[in-house]
Amino acid sequence: MPPKKQVKEEKIPLGRPGNSLKSGIVGLANVGKSTLFQAITKCSLGNPANFPYATIEPEEARVIVPDERFDWLCQQYKPKSEVPANLTVYDIAGLTRGASTGAGLGNAFLSHIRAVDAIFQVVRCFDDAEIIHVEGDVDPVRDLDIISEELRIKDIEFVEKAHENLTKQTRRGGQSLEMKKLKEEQATVEKILEHLKAGKDVRKGEWSPKEVEVINPLFLLTAKPVVYLVNLSEKDYIRQKNKNLPKIAAWIKEHAEGDPIIPISVSFEERLTRFETDAEVAKECESLGTKSALPKVIITMRKALKLASFFTTGTDEVRQWTIREGTKAPQAAGVIHTDFEKTFIQVIVYNYTALKEEGDEATVKAKGKVMTKGKEYVVEDGDILLIKAGAAKS
Structure with missing residues (x-):
């Protein structure tokens, strides 16, 4: 008898299906989120101000995805129309300790995170006496703990509600196919709850395709991919040194291994936006022996979202289209x-x-x-x- 052909189970990604995915800039109040949003989107939306909750409703803008392949194709075809790929970015209000129980902008903030597909988490590592810190001092590891805990507490609340609803339905009993499916869902929800209560994020769990089908409609906060942006002073960014960087790397290794960490100076990026031409920006970066971190930030987020590109080309138009891998x-x-x-x-x-x-x-x-x-x-x-x-x- 020939061996049975193994059917490979198709892996389903966590998150919403589709190609039009959104990223949200998240962090405690006054860590540089709105200034980063303005620098990355090159627009004046957002409200950078030296007090918590300067941003209330999330702002939205599209960011052009830097891609050398697209630039080369445009040079090759010299089309009448050039349409690059873009990434939708939201500036979300600052989180605070106790947000999961409604503190600060609490529930509104968390519902805005639910609506995006991935998170840029901004972690403050710069000292500035003029920019207040909601916790009183700069301590990035404490800030990471606060955000991680608030998102997880909220997820536990979502999952407990789902479990309560499923328990009501499975109490009816019976052997129908529908009841079998409900009981399987209930078992998955119990597994998710156990995972969260053990202090782990959903995106770091091992889930079967069937379990992912239960997880995705819950829109859990800890299921979303995260790119950590470490906001340094301009001086520390240029020299690529800061006493907190090793502590942040150790925290991510322990709690979110594999998630990307990108050092960035939001104040430096904001300063670069004041130059009128790309040539002036390039000259400034060259004189300082550094470069903007924004292209890396955008490309890393696309990879985190498992997005890819294909092109259509011709003398009329060169266009870059976005698809999921x-x-x-x-x-x-x-x-x-x-x-x-x-x-x-x-x-x-x-x-x-x-x-x-x-x-x-x-x-x-x-x-x-x-x-x-x-x-x-x-x-x-x-x-x-x-x-x-x-x-x-x-």
């Missing part, structure tokens, strides 16, 4: 236009790497690097696509 060709076509997904026939594809190596489309084609693929093709980051679809039914 693992997206198949018909769904990628649907990002361009929903009708293309419904009427998808095939896709002609080659990767940006092949184009850059060979220099032009004709050589890529001549060397057999252009492929024709069907519905099961998984689009790779950097693919250049030509979608073939039928006429939409009216």
Whole structure:
């Protein structure tokens, strides 16, 4: 008898499905969130001020994703229209100790975090007597503990409510398929609760695809990917030294191993926005022997969200489209236009790497690097696509 073919269980990512994902800037009050939001989005939204809760309703803006591949394609095709990828970023009000029980802006703040898909967590490491700290002094490890605990306490509350609702339903008993499904959900919810009460974040747990299907509709705060932004003074950022950096690294290793940490100076980034041209910014950075951290921040967040890009090219337009990693060709076509997904026939594809190596489309084609693929093709980051679809039914 031939061995049974192993069916590989498809891993479902935590979080909302889809490509239009949002990131929120989160942290205690007065750590530099709104100033970072203004610097990263190059807009005057947000309300940087020296008092807690200067930001109440979250501000939203789109950030252009820096990508050398897109820049190179634009130089190559010199199109009439250039459309880069972007990332939606929210500036969320400052959290405070006790937010999970309604302190400060408490519940409003936490509901705003629920609405985003990933978190930029800003941790203050700069001393400035003029900028008050809600806890009285600068202690990033304490701040990390506060945020971590507040998010987890709120998640426990969400999960306990879900457990209560499921228990009411499973009490009815019976052997129906629906009851079996409810009992499985209840067991998963109990496992999540146990995980949270042990002081662990949901995103750091080992979950089966079935369990992820139960977790995702709960929109848990600790299930969201986190990128830690360590806000240094300009002096410390330039020399890449600060007494707190090793303590933060140790805390993340213990509580959130694998999550990215990026040192940044929000005051430096804000100062760079005052220059009128990119050339002036480059000159300033060169004179200081440093560079802006913002491109790295944006790219790291896209990776944390498991986002990738494909391109459509031509002399009319070069456009970078955003998809989730693992997206198949018909769904990628649907990002361009929903009708293309419904009427998808095939896709002609080659990767940006092949184009850059060979220099032009004709050589890529001549060397057999252009492929024709069907519905099961998984689009790779950097693919250049030509979608073939039928006429939409009216």
